[in-house]
């Protein structure tokens with residue numbers, strides 16, 4: 685059965701400022717970026733995913749997040765964080781798991797292994813979280829599935845901070861997590877490979893497809909990024925199908941192009957047409973009626 689992975693981007697966008705971050709970086713921006721990058725990597729490797737907290741949205745209470753993951757019977761819970769310390773020389777990544785959870789420990793070990801391998805950063809070692817201790821984290825204590833909270837580095841250390849702020853490190857961190865989960869379940873990591881991109885072989889159809897999506901984007905029916913992605917060879921097939929569906933089911937606009945305005949006005953005044961649905965095509969039968977109304981038959 686498909687495994688459901690709960691991705692927990694540590695904090696909401698409104699937890700910084702004032703207190704969860706340090707000057708120079710909002711912690712949630714790192715957490716949200718990794719969460720956003722890891723989702724498609726997991727899905728293309730055959731996992732289902734859920735966010736316990738929407739990346740870059742306001743903070744959801746921790747209780748709601750764990751209840752949500754428990755209720756949906758997620759198989760793993762992965763919490764993405766960056767750390768802070770009063771001592772700026774403290775650096776590296778470390779992971780926390782509930783002290784009685786063997787599988788939690790295993791996931792923490794494999795995640796740390798891949799994080800070191802993908803990013804080359806220092807591993808401080810992993811810690812079993814316990815009650816009545818500063819490591820008594822809600823997301824580890826209240827989850828019913830193996831759960832790990834990864835602190836990817838210290839925002840208070842200059843070298844770590846530079847990495848945490850960089851897009852390549854965020855992407856590598858996402859790859860590390862996706863590879864760790866694949867390893868944990870013994871399935872091959874497919875990365876972006878599993879995704880198929882729109883690639884039209886026939887020259888005629890390719891021209892037609894380009895016309896349709898360019899026209900759709902110009903009319904505002906689909907995002908401008910769709911033709912751009914297609915041009916770069918990075919338009920996922922699913923997105924291409926959805927875009928074409930949006931274009932072909934769109935209702936014709938009601939604005940009459942300037943060149944036709946005066947003719948339509950005259951036609952309405954003389955009773956040839958009621959002036960509605962002027963941008964829709966006419967059938968041959970309707971054309972005969974128009975000819976008849978204008979006395980040409």
Ligand SMILES: [Zn+2]
Pocket residue numbers: 694695711765766767
């Ligand atoms: Zn945090």
